[in-house]
Amino acid sequence: KAGVTQTPRYLIKTRGQQVTLSCSPISGHRSVSWYQQTPGQGLQFLFEYFSETQRNKGNFPGRFSGRQFSNSRSEMNVSTLELGDSALYLCASSLERYTGELFFGEGSRLTVL
């Protein structure tokens, strides 16, 4: 069965621009969460969506936002990009919120120049 699909895999933006990243969870999975991975801060939780509602949010500024659609696909958006937003953004899905197993995609690598 297809895994978690993230698009685009790589992208380059300049400061001040905005970016939208997409995540298609495994078929049947209803929970989607997002993580940011950087060499300096490591893996940090961004937010979680379940049934089109944000259930949890990490400690990130309001420039980071997301949403989930009725088919469980999710997007995250970062506005007014800063150099520090350069990172690997990982999406993970699970059947429900308490299954304990997150299936991760290969990530979207964002470079901000």
Place this chain on the structure above:
Amino acid sequence: AQKVTQAQTEISVVEKEDVTLDCVYETRDTTYYLFWYKQPPSGELVFLIRRNSFDEQNEISGRYSWNFQKSTSSFNFTITASQVVDSAVYFCALSEAGNTGFQKLVFGTGTRLLVSP
């Protein structure tokens, strides 16, 4: 506050050696969950194991084994007879119970394991 510490930044071993990856955690909750994930060069995190705070039984899965000790707040991971394919970054993670679900994980900084032939 929750915290996960993986003091070993990088470990290099030769194939067939046994290797143990250390994980120490901090939490004020009495109910919590511990995880190990593997991140190969391709980038995706692969789930290896979940343990809840009430289950201190050690677990073995093939060449992998985990030692959970609440008394020392540790959840160590041992690979027996390591193979080149085990080369990856390994992350230990913690999730507290309650209505946060299992999605909000606090990760350690990871241990890069390099297994050479």
